[in-house]
Amino acid sequence: MPLLDLSLRPSLSPEPSPLSVDVRRGLAALLRERIGHDLTPARLEQVVPVFNDLFDRSGAASLPEFLSRLDAEPSDGPALQKLTTAATIKESYFFRDRSTMTALRERILPALIDRCRATRVLRIWSAGCSSGEELYSIAILLSELLPDMGRWSLFLTGTDVDGWSIRRARRAIYGHWSLRVADDEEKQRYFQYDRRLQCFRLQARFRSNVSFALHNLVDPHAETPAPGHFDLILCRNVLGYFDARSRQVALGQIRRALAPHGVWVAGASDPLPDSGFQTRIVGDVVAHELLPAELSDASEVSQHPLGCVGEAPETLPAPPHAAPEVSAPPPYSRERLVSGALAESAAFEAEPHAAALVAYDEACMLVEAGQFVNALAALERLHGVQPLWPEPYLLSARAFEALGDDQRAIEALHKVASLAPDRKEAWLRLGLLLSRSGQRAAAMDALRRVAAVDEHLGVEPKAQRLREQAARELSRLAGGSAP
Ligand SMILES: C[S@@+](CC[C@H](N)C(=O)[O-])C[C@H]1O[C@@H](n2cnc3c(N)ncnc32)[C@H](O)[C@@H]1O
Structure with a gap:
């Protein structure tokens, strides 16, 4: 099976690496400045190995020099993106806060x-959208609230x-x-299911009006998306x-x-x-509207062309005529939707790599969230379908x-070592675990492999650390005595 590109995934590398207090402070200051976060010490610990790894590959002469290079890099630059991925908390799920969903379905969206x-144009922004669960939940709500959705933009x-x-x-x-909070009926109604990996793909009809883009809320120079035009903004669990x-x-x-x-x-x-x-409580939801004093500003800027929002139209405001006639989707019928989902699932299963990457991403998130048992269940399924990865x-x-199960950790590391004998980290971890569990000869054998891999690959700073x-x-x- 082809190896999957993991270079863009969050690093979970555990190697501890000493950083001077000054560099640690510099890194925290950089992230505060660039993404607005005051990182907790625990979060900073997760960023440090990523930072070290980037430094090792950068060719910079010193850590302070590397920090200044990072300072000059734009927020969407490759190194800053890796640090951002490690620094941000991306927790999100479909239908998060049921009471919010109820207020949106019953009050806020119907009013909007x-x-x-009259124009049949509706614009919604999920600011700090994470992996899209929040915005797609709204797409689902809209599909149920707008029987004539095809006639809307x-x-x-x-x-x-x-x-x-x-x-x-x-x-x-x-x-x-x-x-995690969706019931079986919702899963069946809105998603296609990959049985082997137990992944869910949102049905295409909920994806058609949705686009995603990079945007930094705390960059004072970032363009505001579609200024003065969003009917609804969801910015939840971000400002904190x-x-x-x-x-x-x-x-x-x-x-x-x-x-x-x-x-x-x-x-x-x-x-x-x-x-x-001005703040209102709608149901259980905290909703804010512009104070009248702000309105003149907002309507003034509303003539500006669109900001960063990917696939939205180039100029605003709303078109003077109604959206083009598109036949409305037939009324909801559970049977029809379920059989439609099953028909589409063959295409989904033809993309095992996409599903495997999702399963892997989720397992990473679960490990990061300390949900080790759930992570292992997801990984077990993944090993079943991608046994050579x-x-x-x-x-x-x-x-x-x-979880303190060193024996099974050793078994898993043996697998890595046999599938990817050049993985120094696997040999090192294996050696440390074998040593801890009293298997001295096997531990020494594994640890010697770290140096052997180095000889084969050449020396770079990270390899040097592992070897030491x-x-x-x-x-x-x-x-x-030295071996
Ligand atoms: C905890 S998640 C919340 C996701 C979603 N809004 C929800 O409530 O389920 C916070 C999200 O905010 C994003 N975020 C953090 N800093 C940001 C910034 N400066 N600009 C834009 N998004 C940011 C993070 O990357 C993350 O995806």
């Missing part, structure tokens, strides 16, 4: 639909600062974790991560993007804006190790 019925835009999330959103394939300055920049973006009558739905525990908005075994080893760690352990096992 009424208001926009819907622009559903999701943006996020993290490119990895945007790619996942565009793929629209999800694991169980993203559907920002420091005070960044929050003000993000609020400015939301303020500029809202249509005069628009509504911004926030998360229940999100910080409240201190000015510029080493990466998932490496992840299994991490999860077993975290292996040599230290070897020396300890050999009773102090």
Whole structure:
């Protein structure tokens, strides 16, 4: 089976690496400045190995020099994107906060639909959309609220600062974790199912009006998407991560993007804006609208051409005539939809790599969230369909190790080593685990392989670190004498 490209995935490399206090501070300051986050010490720990890895590959002479290079890189540059992926919390799932979904379905969306019925144009922005679950949930709600949906022009835009999330959103394939509050009927009605990997692909009809783009809410120079035109903005569970300055920049973006009558739905525990908005509680939902004083600004900018939003039209405001006549979809019928989903599932199964990547991504997220048992269940399925792919075994080893099951972690690492004998990390981890479990000779054998791989691959800084760690352990096992 072809090896899958994992270079864009979040790194889960566990090697601890000493960083001076100054460099650590510099890294935290860089991320605060660029993505607005005040990282917790635990989060910073997750970013450090990624930072080290980037440094090793950069050719920079020193860490401070590398930090200044990063400082000059744009937010969508490759190195900053990898750090962003490691630094951001991407937790999201379909129909998150049922009470919010109810308020949207029963009150907020019907009111906006009424208001926009004359033009039949509706624009919705999920700001900080993660992998798309929030925006697609709205697409599903709209499909049920608009029986004449084909006659509407819907622009559903999701943006996020993290490119990895945007790619996942565009793929629209999800694991169980993203559907944790969806019931069986919802899964059947809205998704196609890959039985082997137990992944769900959102049906095409919910994807057709949706686009995703990179956008940084805290970049004061970032263009506001479609200024003055969004009828609804969802910015939930995002602002709470920002420091005070960044929050003000993000609020400015939301303020500029809202249509005069628009509504911004926030998360229940999100910080409240201190000015510029009036806040209403709709059902259990915190909804903000522009204060009258803000309106002149918003309508002024509403003449501006569109900002960054991918597939939306080039100029706004709304077209003067109604959207072109497109025949309305036939009324909802459960049988028809289910059989449609089954018919399409053959095409889905013809894309095993996409489904495998999703399953792998989900397993990464589960490990990151400390859900080791769930991660192992997902990985077990993945091993069943992609038995020759080493990466998932490496992840299994991490999860077993975290659960204290060294024996099964060792088995998983043996698999990696046999499938990818050049993986130094696998040999090193295997050696350390074997050593811990008292299998001295096997441990020494595995640790020697770290150096052997180096000879074959040549020396780079990361390889050097791994080799030093292996040599230290070897020396300890050999009773102090160098092996
Ligand atoms: C916890 S998730 C929330 C996802 C979704 N809104 C929800 O409530 O389910 C936070 C998202 O905000 C994104 N984010 C963080 N900083 C951002 C920034 N400066 N600009 C845009 N998005 C950002 C993260 O990448 C992440 O995907």
